[in-house]
Amino acid sequence: MAGSGAAEVVGRNPGGSEVAGAERAASAAPFTARLTRLLGSLAAMRTGSVDLEELHQAVAARLHDADQLYTRGRRELIELLVSLGRPATIPDLLAAQPRLTQSSLYRNLASLDELGVVTKVTSSDDRSRYELTEDLIGHHHHMICLRCGRVDDFVVSTRTERQIDSVLAHAVDGSGFRPTGHRLDVVGLCAQCV
Numbered sequence: 001m002a003g004s005g006a007a008e009v010v011g012r013n014p015g016g017s018e019v020a021g022a023e024r025a026a027s028a029a030p031f032t033a034r035l036t037r038l039l040g041s042l043a044a045m046r047t048g049s050v051d052l053e054e055l056h057q058a059v060a061a062r063l064h065d066a067d068q069l070y071t072r073g074r075r076e077l078i079e080l081l082v083s084l085g086r087p088a089t090i091p092d093l094l095a096a097q098p099r100l101t102q103s104s105l106y107r108n109l110a111s112l113d114e115l116g117v118v119t120k121v122t123s124s125d126d127r128s129r130y131e132l133t134e135d136l137i138g139h140h141h142h143m144i145c146l147r148c149g150r151v152d153d154f155v156v157s158t159r160t161e162r163q164i165d166s167v168l169a170h171a172v173d174g175s176g177f178r179p180t181g182h183r184l185d186v187v188g189l190c191a192q193c194v
């Protein structure tokens, strides 16, 4: 149903200029500076639409509403999830930032999950993968590798989204169910496993 070439794999790394903007902010932590250097080499890549500053503001507002502090550890975790650019396991997160402890990761992921900031992603294995929720990073789909469990994000055009919604609405027509959206995964083998 998707037109050829409509799907586009999107790295959710913020653009170099956005990170530079974050670094200029008075609150820039050393971690942000390191992230900036890390992402600098990726600046030429096609990047997603995540603006790090806007993202931090949205998360901070949500935590504030829940009487929760946006601690440095939580900020770092959010930035780490953005920089990894795909749903991440706890070992993925620890490998990317060994300074984090497993216990603090578990604690922060659990509380951010409860607050609707991160969500668990289902893959083909039983490992938990986490990503930022769609209301923060936008609607997207997943490619799930049936062999290694890797999950990558992709987006399709607005026109294709409308076509998907239309096909699915037609499919459930007459059931009494009123669709308000969809979740759609593509399963198969990733480029490393083919």
Ligand SMILES: [Zn+2]
Residues within 6 Å of the ligand: 145, 146, 147, 148, 149, 150, 189, 190, 191, 192, 193
């Ligand atoms: Zn794979």
Ligand SMILES: [Zn+2]
Residues within 6 Å of the ligand: 139, 140, 141, 161, 164, 182, 184
């Ligand atoms: Zn969709």
